[in-house]
Amino acid sequence: MKVDGRLTRTIWLAADGRSVEVIDQTRLPHAFTTLRLAFMEEAAHAIRSMQVRGAPLIGATAAYGVALAMAADPSDSALDRAVAVLGETRPTAVNLHWALAEMQAVLRNRPQAERADLAYAKAAAICDEDVVTNRAIGGHGLALFREAYEAKGGPKAQGRPLRVLTHCNAGWLACVDWGTALAPIYLAHDEGMPLEVWVDETRPRTQGALTAWELKSHGVPHKVIVDNAGGLLMRQGQVDLCIVGTDRVAANGDVANKIGTYLKALAARDNGLPFYVALPGPTIDWSLPSGDAIPIEERAEEEVTLVTGRTADGGLATVSPYPAGTRASNAGFDVTPARLVTALVTERGVAPASREGLLGLYPERA
Numbered sequence: 001m002k003v004d005g006r007l008t009r010t011i012w013l014a015a016d017g018r019s020v021e022v023i024d025q026t027r028l029p030h031a032f033t034t035l036r037l038a039f040m041e042e043a044a045h046a047i048r049s050m051q052v053r054g055a056p057l058i059g060a061t062a063a064y065g066v067a068l069a070m071a072a073d074p075s076d077s078a079l080d081r082a083v084a085v086l087g088e089t090r091p092t093a094v095n096l097h098w099a100l101a102e103m104q105a106v107l108r109n110r111p112q113a114e115r116a117d118l119a120y121a122k123a124a125a126i127c128d129e130d131v132v133t134n135r136a137i138g139g140h141g142l143a144l145f146r147e148a149y150e151a152k153g154g155p156k157a158q159g160r161p162l163r164v165l166t167h168c169n170a171g172w173l174a175c176v177d178w179g180t181a182l183a184p185i186y187l188a189h190d191e192g193m194p195l196e197v198w199v200d201e202t203r204p205r206t207q208g209a210l211t212a213w214e215l216k217s218h219g220v221p222h223k224v225i226v227d228n229a230g231g232l233l234m235r236q237g238q239v240d241l242c243i244v245g246t247d248r249v250a251a252n253g254d255v256a257n258k259i260g261t262y263l264k265a266l267a268a269r270d271n272g273l274p275f276y277v278a279l280p281g282p283t284i285d286w287s288l289p290s291g292d293a294i295p296i297e298e299r300a301e302e303e304v305t306l307v308t309g310r311t312a313d314g315g316l317a318t319v320s321p322y323p324a325g326t327r328a329s330n331a332g333f334d335v336t337p338a339r340l341v342t343a344l345v346t347e348r349g350v351a352p353a354s355r356e357g358l359l360g361l362y363p364e365r366a
């Protein structure tokens with residue numbers, strides 16, 4: 001996607017050919033800054049501290065983290081350590097473990113002298129593949145958007161945009177490029193479909209601000225709503241469809257995504273609205289029979305009790321709306337049962353959220 005007119009990805013190899021650059025997402029939407037990661041530990045820190053975030057980008061960063069480790073020391077023990085350290089950075093997004101497994105498959109049993117080159121090449125390939133994958137997800141999602149837009153009258157229904165609700169940030173910032181849930185939004189907007197996107201604020205980390213920043217940069221009409229507003233808008237007929245990303249899909253089609261996703265799916269079902277989940281193949285955890293076993297990240301209490309934002313004079317301030325000493329509970333994700341998901345939108349096409357549906361798209365997993 002473009003930032004200030006320049007095509008930009010979220011992660012790329014630096015000019016020195018060894019370190020890696022990423023966008024510091026903890027500073028968005030207030031400042032667009034980049035960070036240089038020169039060591040595996042810095043890649044791990046970037047994931048842990050959410051300087052990079054979103055399931056596919058977490059995987060891509062972990063892949064480059066292994067490459068950084070191999071550039072410093074290509075031994076077996078350094079590889080083991082990199083996999084262990086990176087693998088513990090965040091628990092829910094399975095793309096992390098997928099990427100680490102891909103890296104190990106390429107590096108194990110290879111001469112140490114070749115490992116750094118192999119690791120950088122594989123990390124670059126994972127990134128390039130993510131871009132192609134997300135563009136394909138966008139194409140399949142676009143077909144669903146066109147259907148929904150035609151159903152409400154299409155271009156004849158002048159002034160009636162397709163109204164899409166999304167939760168968290170499943171845009172290009174969460175991936176290497178394009179995004180998953182936002183990819184069809186970009187494609188629909190680019191082909192001239194009138195859209196109005198409802199952007200859930202997504203407390204406590206306010207990833208909705210990242211979505212709003214992305215949509216604003218691309219010129220897509222949108223409004224931010226508080227996390228509790230979606231149900232009202234759905235009842236009022238102001239939502240045509242919901243689409244979200246995911247951090248892990250179990251083999252039965254249950255979906256883990258940012259906390260609050262489940263409530264949106266319940267409201268969508270109650271209002272007879274489609275609830276789509278967009279994902280790349282590496283987000284499917286074939287080893288888990290259901291979403292009950294998906295690990296849910298418990299995050300710091302301060303993310304709930306403190307709020308950071310821009311002040312009137314342009315500075316940044318962190319304040320607490322709560323009485324001093326208030327305790328908070330902060331689960332980062334929830335699981336939406338497959339029965340509430342209208343369909344999964346993948347790079348291979350659209351399928352019911354079920355074991356059969358997933359196997360129909362990925363028969364090699366049968």
Ligand code: MRU
Pocket residue numbers: 053054055056093167168169170171174175179180181207244245246247257258332
């Ligand atoms: O905690 P985050 O910001 O990493 O959570 C991100 C999400 O929940 C996204 O919706 C998910 O990773 C899908 S991204 C394509």
